[in-house]
Amino acid sequence: MDKAALAHEYPTPFYVYDADMIRTRVAELADAxxxxxxxxxxxxxxxxxxxxxxxxxxxxxxxxxxxxxxxxxxxxxxxxxxxxxxxxxxxxxxxxxxxxxxxxxxxxxxxxxxxxxxxxxxxxxxxxxxxxxxxxxxxxxxxxxxxxxxxxxxxxxxxxxxxxxxxxxxxxxxxxxxxxxxxxxxxxxxxxxxxxxxxxxxxxxxxxxxxxxxxxxxxxxxxxxxxxxxxxxxxxxxxxxxxxxxxxxxxxxxxxxxxxxxxxAAEAGTLVTKVLFVKKSGGYNFVMVDAGMNDLIRPALYQAYHPIKLARVSSAKDMPCVIAGPVCESSDVFARDRMLPDDIQRGDVLEIGYAGAYGFAMSSQYNARNRLAEVMVQGNTHKLIRKAFSAEDFDKATLV
Ligand SMILES: Cc1ncc(COP(=O)(O)O)c(C=O)c1O
Missing domain, CATH: 3.20.20.10 (Alanine racemase)
Structure with missing residues (x-):
């Protein structure tokens, strides 16, 4: 299933997992x-x-x-x-x-x-x-x-x-x-x-x-x-x-x-995020997205690499980008020097791949942000498997 199309169904950012991929990896281990x-x-x-x-x-x-x-x-x-x-x-x-x-x-x-x-x-x-x-x-x-x-x-x-x-x-x-x-x-x-x-x-x-x-x-x-x-x-x-x-x-x-x-779990998961702004500053192309390090901390914590791609097809030439989130930390950067088409713009959907392991599980609500919704796809169907946990939900949980 086209994961980016799900961005019309669920507000970004969100996690999406591919059930068949998880099954394939478990079967690969069991077979070996x-x-x-x-x-x-x-x-x-x-x-x-x-x-x-x-x-x-x-x-x-x-x-x-x-x-x-x-x-x-x-x-x-x-x-x-x-x-x-x-x-x-x-x-x-x-x-x-x-x-x-x-x-x-x-x-x-x-x-x-x-x-x-x-x-x-x-x-x-x-x-x-x-x-x-x-x-x-x-x-x-x-x-x-x-x-x-x-x-x-x-x-x-x-x-x-x-x-x-x-x-x-x-x-x-x-x-x-x-x-x-x-x-x-x-x-x-x-x-x-x-x-x-x-x-x-x-x-x-x-x-x-x-x-x-x-x-x-x-x-x-x-x-x-x-x-x-x-x-x-x-x-x-x-x-x-x-x-x-x-x-x-x-x-x-x-x-x-x-x-x-x-x-x-790693390969089965994608963090789907939207471009909020393309900010050209100091010679850098900052692609500011709506997911942050609180949603996926691996790049900040381990300097980890995640594949990131523009969901739509573009024939524009690539430019080096810094893909950064909204969290108030300079470490809230998913990638530097990552090549993305130079027609990238507000509203574009990006897929951050291999995010199924130590992604949501290590996420937090830092900056009073949501913990994200998680969606499972199976063949051509999709299902919300856990709804986003908002700052308001958290307040309710602590104030009663
Ligand atoms: C004791 C133990 N077992 C298993 C794992 C899973 O490791 P991995 O996800 O790399 O397979 C970990 C990860 O930290 C661990 O600490």
Whole structure:
């Protein structure tokens, strides 16, 4: 469906997702791992709209979560709690209680003190918590520093040198059922060799435990997508690496878990925005649009590249543009030196692509702006899957 045509149906800016693309990406992952003992857990932090989690649920995959709120959105999409696992370096008591009360499949524990807190809460609920220890394997991923998570200096996971202490605590707490290890070295990783390094570190640590009670190894997510259209590792490239590295473990009944987020949702999403003004100033062509960094923060936060195109066909020659939004921050710029036709004008629609992951999910209401409406297209149909949340809605929510 022509996404720009939707700009006649819905006020801009808005997010639109392509259901078939999400299904295609999930199927691509599932196909690549056919024949292996691998379970997929969609990292819903990438896009937690229940319509999206619903597509993942229908494909039979589970969820990777970081909060009770995410668990509610996964459940709203019909995902099964037993197929869910929860990470999080600072889970609140409420997160842990909600997860245990709703029989989550697995909690990934990220620190020594968290073990005692989870054990105490499980005891008070009369439950046994099924846990993995998230290890910090001290592997530095080549990605933006803000999304690398496996360095010694990062807040995530338990260092290998602290595993003995973790095991001592587990041994003394019958409320904890330790079933495996997990790790996640970062996001937007596009090199198979780099994934291999991270996996090898974790596999080695897993084998060193020599513990037959451990029945799962969670290798995390992090699979990159091709924002610029260049060649990246795809599931068919890294699935054989995982097979080769873990075949002996899989043969012994160890299940491999993966937590893909971006790979599932990024490509399916577009942020549709309208040009408000073309401002020629100081030698720059500022294309001022109605979406801002509060709607899509990735360019400001990670200097991320998103493809941006004019929705209509133009035969005008291209000019370098700065595409900027209305938020009162100089960092509210989606792209600099981006070529767009020089007849671009007020009212034109722009499509900001690959915005389905970490787009709406990271958005805010800064400058008392709306959180945007989200639309799902399927074939030739479209449906509003979440209405915009306006500043007025927010005021109502706080003042009653
Ligand atoms: C523990 C964990 N698992 C999975 C993911 C998903 O990563 P990606 O969207 O890159 O696949 C993240 C992302 O930050 C994460 O922190």
């Amino acid at each position: 791992f056919k024949g292996q003992t691998v379970s997929l857990h969609y990292a819903i932090k990438a896009n937690d709209n229940p319509a999206v989690t619903g597509i993942a649920a229908n494909a039979g995959i589970g969820a990777c979560l970081v909060s009770a709120g995410e668990m509610k959105r996964a459940m709203a999409g019909g995902m099964k709690p037993e197929l869910m696992l929860m990470n999080g370096a600072a889970k609140s008591d409420a997160d842990i209680i909600f997860a245990l009360e709703n029989n989550i499949g697995q909690l990934n524990i990220e620190s020594i003190p968290e073990l005692t807190v989870v054990a105490d809460i499980a005891k008070s609920l009369g439950k046994v918590a099924t846990i993995c220890l998230r290890v910090n394997p001290e592997v530095t991923a080549t990605t933006h520093s803000n999304i690398a998570t496996g360095r010694r200096s990062d807040k995530f996971g338990i260092l290998v040198e602290d595993l003995d202490e973790a095991k001592r605590i587990i041994a003394s707490r019958p409320e904890l059922k330790w079933v495996g290890l997990s790790a996640h070295i970062g996001s937007q990783i596009h090199d198979v060799e780099e994934l291999r390094l991270g996996y090898q570190a974790l596999v080695d640590i897993f084998k060193a435990q020599d513990n037959p009670g451990l029945d799962r190894l969670d290798l995390g997510g992090g699979f990159g997508v091709s924002y610029k259209g260049d060649a990246y590792a795809r599931p068919k490239d890294f699935a054989p690496v995982i097979a080769e590295m873990t075949k002996d473990l899989q043969a012994k009944g160890v299940r491999i878990q993966l937590e893909p987020g971006r790979y599932v």
